[in-house]
Amino acid sequence: MKFFNIDCHASVIADISNIFTTLGHEVDDWSLSGHSWVMGKPKNEIKLNDGSAIIGGGVCYQDVCDKFYDTYKTQLNKYDAFICCYPVEFCMLYEKWNKPIIVVNCVRYEHPNTRNTTLWNRLNAFLLKWNDNGKLFYIANNKGDQYYSNYFLGITAEWIPNLCAYTNCSYVGHINKYLLQERSYSDNLSAELVMSISNLKDSNWRYIWKDVYDYKGIIHVPYHNGSMTIFENYTANMPMFMPSKNYGKKLFHEGKMFNDLTFYKIYNLPEPENIDNPNSIRNERILNMWFDTCDFYDPENMPHIVYFDSFVHLTSLLKETDTFNISANMKEFNKYRKNMIYEKWKKIIDKIK
Numbered sequence: 617m618k619f620f621n622i623d624c625h626a627s628v629i630a631d632i633s634n635i636f637t638t639l640g641h642e643v644d645d646w647s648l649s650g651h652s653w654v655m656g657k658p659k660n661e662i663k664l665n666d667g668s669a670i671i672g673g674g675v676c677y678q679d680v681c682d683k684f685y686d687t688y689k690t691q692l693n694k695y696d697a698f699i700c701c702y703p704v705e706f707c708m709l710y711e712k713w714n715k716p717i718i719v720v721n722c723v724r725y726e727h728p729n730t731r732n733t734t735l736w737n738r739l740n741a742f743l744l745k746w747n748d749n750g751k752l753f754y755i756a757n758n759k760g761d762q763y764y765s766n767y768f769l770g771i772t773a774e775w776i777p778n779l780c781a782y783t784n785c786s787y788v789g790h791i792n793k794y795l796l797q798e799r800s801y802s803d804n805l806s807a808e809l810v811m812s813i814s815n816l817k818d819s820n821w822r823y824i825w826k827d828v829y830d831y832k833g834i835i836h837v838p839y840h841n842g843s844m845t846i847f848e849n850y851t852a853n854m855p856m857f858m859p860s861k862n863y864g865k866k867l868f869h870e871g872k873m874f875n876d877l878t879f880y881k882i883y884n885l886p887e888p889e890n891i892d893n894p895n896s897i898r899n900e901r902i903l904n905m906w907f908d909t910c911d912f913y914d915p916e917n918m919p920h921i922v923y924f925d926s927f928v929h930l931t932s933l934l935k936e937t938d939t940f941n942i943s944a945n946m947k948e949f950n951k952y953r954k955n956m957i958y959e960k961w962k963k964i965i966d967k968i969k
Contacts, residue, residue, distance in 0.1 A: 619643045620695040624672050625702035626651040627844035628722050634782045635961055673703045673728030676735040685712040697968055703727050708742050716968045718753045721761045730879040747771050753964055758842045759909035764894045776960045777917050780847040783825040787853040787943045791831045794934055800837035801872040803927040809934050833939050840876040841910050850918055853946040855939040860923040861907050920945045
């Protein structure tokens with residue numbers, strides 16, 4: 617089958633493309649991501665027939681969708697289905713081809729329309745219409761967004777975590793030092809034990825995956841509930857150290873973790889009055905939901921992660937943990953994890969056929 621995608625995120629579609637290609641299908645990806653170079657791809661410019669261009673979010677308007685179809689109706693008609701990852705609203709570009717659409721929801725689906733109720737509602741109506749006609753295949757790469765989309769849409773997304781085997785790298789661990797992931801709070805960890813991953817970057821502010829996996833392990837204090845880097849690290853069998861749930865909540869309340877958990881938080885908007893809304897993270901139950909549905913707290917998806925209850929505790933763990941044993945356990949589990957992900961995608965593709 618032939619699939620087509622436009623995306624503002626380089627990694628999510630790269631993962632899907634890698635899996636689909638392995639399964640014998642073809643994916644054409646027009647990337648709008650500023651990080652497309654990571655995947656060895658150019659950043660595309662998508663011109664419409666009136667001279668305007670699609671440069672990111674904001675395509676919910678009907679006139680943009682109409683111009684897109686008028687510009688590319690012949691060129692894109694050869695595809696059997698479309699894939700939409702980030703932002704989800706890009707799915708609306710494909711309406712007039714009347715073909716199946718796979719949505720891979722990797723972050724709050726309404727983005728960038730959190731502050732525009734009219735466009736958010738228009739997106740909801742489109743997704744519900746496409747779901748009702750059997751042509752929407754809604755995937756969530758994490759259980760938090762599975763909950764979130766079900767709350768607003770009543771659609772139960774199929775949970776399929778990302779694999780990110782496209783790095784083609786595996787853990788080596790011969791450098792006796794740990795890496796600290798970018799945007800991670802560190803509380804003055806010892807420079808003898810830990811180095812910022814930023815130090816691996818060259819003069820163009822870039823680093824390569826292989827260099828990461830030469831180190832003993834990596835510490836994440838995540839800025840939101842999902843990250844493609846976490847998927848990449850896990851699939852490469854890289855020992856990972858993260859705050860325990862209880863300590864993570866403490867760090868959250870101190871403004872040191874999950875600062876990008878919702879777009880209400882990112883935009884500094886008042887939270888919804890309804891405390892059961894998944895954007896109402898002042899509600900402890902909702903905050904617990906976001907923590908409980910994280911990939912890295914999910915034993916079904918990512919066992920063998922090492923959790924710390926304080927940075928003093930982390931320092932002890934860094935000195936005492938047998939990282940090669942941890943990596944070996946991850947490697948064994950990743951055999952099952954890869955099979956599980958591939959089987960889930962095979963079922964989706966068979967339904968589309």
